[in-house]
Amino acid sequence: xxxxxxxxxxxxxxxxxxxxxxxxxxxxxxxxxxxxxxxxxxxxxxxxxxxxxxxxxxxxxxxxxxxxxxxxxxxxxxxxxxxxxxxxxxxxxxxxxxxxxxxxxxxxxxxxxxxxxxxxxxxxxxxxxxxxxxxxxxxxxxxxxxxxxxxxxxxxxxxxxxxxxxxxxxxxxxxxxxxxxxxxxxxxxxxxxxxxxxxxxxxxxxxxxxxxxxxxxxxxxxxxxxxxxxxxxxxxxxxxxxxxxxxxxxxxxxxxxxxxxxxxxxxxxxxxxxxxxxxxxxxxxx
Numbered sequence: 167x168x169x170x171x172x173x174x175x176x177x178x179x180x181x182x183x184x185x186x187x188x189x190x191x192x193x194x195x196x197x198x199x200x201x202x203x204x205x206x207x208x209x210x211x212x213x214x215x216x217x218x219x220x221x222x223x224x225x226x227x228x229x230x231x232x233x234x235x236x237x238x239x240x241x242x243x244x245x246x247x248x249x250x251x252x253x254x255x256x257x258x259x260x261x262x263x264x265x266x267x268x269x270x271x272x273x274x275x276x277x278x279x280x281x282x283x284x285x286x287x288x289x290x291x292x293x294x295x296x297x298x299x300x301x302x303x304x305x306x307x308x309x310x311x312x313x314x315x316x317x318x319x320x321x322x323x324x325x326x327x328x329x330x331x332x333x334x335x336x337x338x339x340x341x342x343x344x345x346x347x348x349x350x351x352x353x354x355x356x357x358x359x360x361x362x363x364x365x366x367x368x369x370x371x372x373x374x375x376x377x378x379x380x381x382x383x384x385x386x387x388x389x390x391x392x393x394x395x396x397x398x399x400x401x402x403x404x405x406x407x408x409x410x411x412x413x414x415x416x417x418x419x420x421x422x423x424x425x426x427x428x429x430x431x432x433x434x435x436x437x438x439x440x441x442x443x444x445x446x447x448x449x450x451x452x
Contacts, residue, residue, distance in 0.1 A: 189281045192396040194228075194385050195243050200262035203239035203276070204230050205399055206383055207308075207370045214370070222337040222367025225419070227306065229383045229401050229408055231274055237261065238276035242399050245278075272406035279386065279398040288386040289393045291402065292374055293319050299376045302329035304416045306371035310334055310347040311389040317353060324358035333419060336365040342445055343389070348426075348434075349442035355428045362423035369419075372400070373412060381409045 196204040206228025212218035214226055231239070240260050247253060279287040296303050296319040303323055310332065312320075324330045332354070338344030351361050372392075375381045384400020386392050403409050434442075 190391070190396045191246050192385050192392060193242060193246070193278070193399040195239055195399060197236070197239050197243055200236060200240050200260055202230065202232050203236045204228055205239065205276070205385065205401060207372050207385060219367070221335070221339050224367055225364060225369045225371060227371035227373050227383055227412070227415075229403070231276060231401060233274070235274045235276040235401070238278070239399070242276075242278045246397065270406070272409070273404040274406060275402040277400060277402060279393075279396075279400075281395050281397070286393055288384075288398050288400065289313075289316060291382060291400070292316060292386070292388070295374050295376050295380060295382060296320060296323050298380075299323055299328050301377050302331070302375075304373075304375045304413070305330075305332045305388070306369055306373040306416070306419075307332065307388040308335055308339070308368065308370050308372070309343050309387045309389040309392075310350050311343065312350055313390065313393070316388065316393075317350070320354055320359060321357035324354065327358075330354070330357075330359035331362065331416075331420065332359060333362045333364055333369055333416070333423060335368045336363040336424065337367050339368055345438065345442050346445050348431075349446060351426055352428070352431045355426070355431060361426045362420055363426055364419065364422065365424050366422055373416075375409065375412050375416060378413060379409065380404050381412050383408070383412065 194205055194208055207226040208214050208228050213220050213224050216224050244257055244260065248257075277287060277291070293316060296316075303320075320330055320332075334347055335344070338347075355361060371383075372386050372388075373381065373383050381403045382400050383403065384398065386398045386400050392398055
């Protein structure tokens with residue numbers, strides 16, 4: 167385990183250069199004594215707890231984990247800490263022996279993604295979840311700026327009779343990205359997907375759920391920056407209580423949304439369509 171932490175921290179120069187050139191650290195990690203970890207969409211700001219309401223109701227999601235997967239979260243935090251601070255501490259001191267925890271059902275795997283390893287881990291996990299869905303795939307995302315890979319995966323699922331539902335914000339935090347998000351509705355709707363806009367406000371959750379069995383909750387948006395340029399993290403869940411809780415939340419949320427239709431898509435203002443076509447050229451930058 168000590169060797170594992172050492173390995174994720176070894177390439178300090180590449181990490182520092184990456185952070186300087188705007189490969190953002192988008193991970194959200196709270197690690198307590200190496201025994202409990204939290205992650206999800208939450209940042210440390212008043213709007214995330216609706217103390218300050220800038221974009222209507224702010225809806226977010228997170229997950230609490232215990233057990234062996236906490237070591238993964240510890241490694242992710244130390245990776246960036248080491249690169250930024252140059253702290254040469256003996257990282258073995260952060261390893262905690264796993265406590266004897268009550269037996270739980272299911273499996274949990276915390277994982278990270280970064281722009282330094284030439285592998286789009288987050289995108290691959292999402293694509294795998296979509297391609298293995300048998301009944302449904304439900305998605306929360308604040309931004310829907312997809313590449314052809316994920317677009318084709320979602321369209322293929324929709325054409326195959328899979329119940330594809332995507333929840334996006336009803337009130338945007340970034341207007342240009344909101345236009346880009348809406349410009350991607352057409353192809354998905356034509357393939358049979360359903361898209362819901364969260365009318366109470368802004369949905370910042372980054373979640374994907376499939377078939378009552380598997381879910382991913384973390385910091386990874388469905389946009390180019392999250393999928394290719396950022397340092398990200400998430401938790402893969404299989405047959406856990408959190409999967410059931412996420413489904414309950416999603417089913418409730420659908421009722422709080424306005425469903426967008428193909429008719430709505432084709433009724434878009436001509437000027438809006440023109441702006442969308444211009445912004446799409448620069449989509450990988452957002």
